[in-house]
Amino acid sequence: MKKAVWLTAIAGATALALSACGAAPEESTGGESNAASDFKPCIVSDAGGFDDKSFNQLSFEGATAAAEELGTELVDVQSTSESDYKGNVESLVAEGCNAIVTVGFALSATTVESATANPDIDYILVDDAADADFDGKADAENIKPLLYDTAQAAFLAGYLAAGYSEAGKVGTFGGMDFPTVTIFMDGFKQGVDYYNETKGENVELVGWDGKKGSFTGGFAADPAAKQTAQNVLDQGVDVILPVGGPIYQSAMDAIADSGEDVALIGVDADFYESDPTTQDLVLTSILKGMDVSTQEAVVASGNGEFDPTPYVGTLENGGVDLAPLHNFEDKVDPALWEEVQALKESVIAGDVTVESYLAK
Numbered sequence: 001m002k003k004a005v006w007l008t009a010i011a012g013a014t015a016l017a018l019s020a021c022g023a024a025p026e027e028s029t030g031g032e033s034n035a036a037s038d039f040k041p042c043i044v045s046d047a048g049g050f051d052d053k054s055f056n057q058l059s060f061e062g063a064t065a066a067a068e069e070l071g072t073e074l075v076d077v078q079s080t081s082e083s084d085y086k087g088n089v090e091s092l093v094a095e096g097c098n099a100i101v102t103v104g105f106a107l108s109a110t111t112v113e114s115a116t117a118n119p120d121i122d123y124i125l126v127d128d129a130a131d132a133d134f135d136g137k138a139d140a141e142n143i144k145p146l147l148y149d150t151a152q153a154a155f156l157a158g159y160l161a162a163g164y165s166e167a168g169k170v171g172t173f174g175g176m177d178f179p180t181v182t183i184f185m186d187g188f189k190q191g192v193d194y195y196n197e198t199k200g201e202n203v204e205l206v207g208w209d210g211k212k213g214s215f216t217g218g219f220a221a222d223p224a225a226k227q228t229a230q231n232v233l234d235q236g237v238d239v240i241l242p243v244g245g246p247i248y249q250s251a252m253d254a255i256a257d258s259g260e261d262v263a264l265i266g267v268d269a270d271f272y273e274s275d276p277t278t279q280d281l282v283l284t285s286i287l288k289g290m291d292v293s294t295q296e297a298v299v300a301s302g303n304g305e306f307d308p309t310p311y312v313g314t315l316e317n318g319g320v321d322l323a324p325l326h327n328f329e330d331k332v333d334p335a336l337w338e339e340v341q342a343l344k345e346s347v348i349a350g351d352v353t354v355e356s357y358l359a360k
Contacts, residue, residue: 062294158191175244
């Protein structure tokens with residue numbers, strides 16, 4: 001059997017006791033939107049920008065779709081560095097925005113500060129719980145956190161990668177050591193471990209041992225990211241999972257330089273679709289439905305139905321998933337892919353448990 005190899009973004013940690021893993025905001029029926037014509041939805045990116053082929057872009061697409069559904073215009077502002085966050089959010093408040101989507105954990109503190117000062121504005125925070133005091137709820141009542149238990153989908157990717165790998169080694173590295181990044185790496189490790197346990201194999205994971213691992217120190221496709229990727233590749237892996245927006249581009253450069261046959265695993269978006277340059281490399285992608293959940297939250301706000309209950313995406317509700325194999329369909333043993341699909345159903349049914357800080 002040919003085996004395989006593979007590939008979160010970032011967040012302010014919170015051991016959020018999400019007793020009601022908040023259901024997604026209810027969908028609105030397209031033609032029945034009752035949003036006032038002056039409803040103004042807005043969105044601010046983190047430093048990655050809206051063309052990152054990843055979570056900023058997906059959130060932007062969701063907010064854009066919501067504006068179209070509501071018959072209004074989306075106001076957007078991009079950040080190029082952390083120093084932009086506060087000013088950008090303040091500019092949207094001054095713009096008269098009724099709902100502000102802030103993308104990424106790095107905007108969490110700014111979001112809480114602005115939401116506290118502007119209780120009449122609905123804030124939708126992507127990929128963070130806004131719970132700096134760890135009391136199990138957002139630090140402002142007008143913030144809706146959109147969270148994703150990507151460990152579940154990464155678990156499937158880890159199992160797939162272990163079964164696909166011919167080298168018996170798969171690797172991962174992240175941007176920074178934050179829960180929204182390591183949640184991918186944790187799930188991936190559990191998937192590799194589960195494969196080894198059930199198959200009696202000993203596939204090795206390089207780059208993350210469950211407590212410490214390889215990180216670039218940021219989320220840019222820069223020399224540091226490329227060197228980190230190279231360090232992982234040098235240990236003989238034939239599947240690699242870069243977790244952290246554009247850093248996958250540095251991994252691709254390192255793969256090209258190595259001349260080795262290494263498969264890539266994407267995160268957030270389906271890389272095969274979002275970035276055609278990955279199509280010959282990407283085994284699969286660990287998906288986060290940020291576009292859908294962002295759209296639904298903004299539409300709910302526009303219809304006067306804003307609900308601050310945290311939304312947690314899971315395999316069961318479709319908020320996270322594993323992308324198709326695309327160009328790797330004829331390279332992966334069909335029996336292995338069937339095992340992955342069966343494993344997905346076992347996780348949904350609760351027969352197989354995947355640990356994460358959001359699993360609570």
